[in-house]
Amino acid sequence: MQPNKHTRSDPPLSSSVLRDIGLFGALSDEVLDHLAGQLRTMRVEPGAFIFKEKEPAREFYVVLDGEIEVLKRSRNGRETRIAILGPSDCFGEMSIIDMQPRSATVRALGPARLIRVSTEDMDGLYRHDLKSYTLIVLNIARDLSRRLRVTDGLLADFTATVLDEYVTGSRKKETPAE
Numbered sequence: 234m235q236p237n238k239h240t241r242s243d244p245p246l247s248s249s250v251l252r253d254i255g256l257f258g259a260l261s262d263e264v265l266d267h268l269a270g271q272l273r274t275m276r277v278e279p280g281a282f283i284f285k286e287k288e289p290a291r292e293f294y295v296v297l298d299g300e301i302e303v304l305k306r307s308r309n310g311r312e313t314r315i316a317i318l319g320p321s322d323c324f325g326e327m328s329i330i331d332m333q334p335r336s337a338t339v340r341a342l343g344p345a346r347l348i349r350v351s352t353e354d355m356d357g358l359y360r361h362d363l364k365s366y367t368l369i370v371l372n373i374a375r376d377l378s379r380r381l382r383v384t385d386g387l388l389a390d391f392t393a394t395v396l397d398e399y400v401t402g403s404r405k406k407e408t409p410a411e
Contacts, residue, residue: 243274246348254295254321256372264358264365271357272348277341283325285338290328292351296320299345304338317342326373329355 248265251257251272257265274297277283283294286306296318303316303324315337318324324339329352359366 243276243346245269246272246274250297256295256321256323256369256376258372259368260365261362264362267361268354268358271354272350275347275349277345277347279341279343281341283339283341283347284335286335288335290325290333290335292349292354293323293325293327293329294339295323295348295350297346297348300342301345301347302340302342304340305336306338312338323373323376327377330370330373330377 246269248262248269251260251265251268257268260268277299283301284290286304298320301318301322301324302314303318304312305315306312325335327333327336329350355366355369358369
């Protein structure tokens with residue numbers, strides 16, 4: 234179930250709300266006002282899927298309120314939580330960069346309010362102010378790079394632990410019992 238309608242009772246976005254989100258850092262007041270008029274918010278109920286792994290993708294989201302979980306399915310089909318995101322975090326932005334299907338499933342842990350940023354919104358910003366478009370793409374790249382560094386560290390730790398257990402386990406098997 235993918236939410237696709239906007240809650241009418243939501244107040245319109247303001248440039249001050251966008252200014253407090255790192256993704257929109259360093260943008261001018263004029264551009265923030267432009268984006269506030271273009272971008273839409275949406276409410277998501279607890280347990281609702283924002284999107285599922287392998288679905289086509291043409292937008293990303295920024296969390297305004299609430300918590301979101303990111304789930305990844307392994308080769309054997311087991312779904313594992315890989316992240317919990319909160320206010321000011323963005324997700325789904327890989328789809329804006331690589332135009333590939335979703336790499337993970339994202340679900341609301343509780344009630345949440347999100348900003349939806351579509352490829353059309355990004356194209357409109359590109360046409361309105363190329364410098365601001367470039368800054369947002371650079372901010373996305375920085376966030377993806379930071380996440381990759383964290384993942385590299387986790388993978389190195391995991392690999393070292395598995396290898397240590399394998400080597401230790403192999404040595405125990407080779408040592409004759411007294």
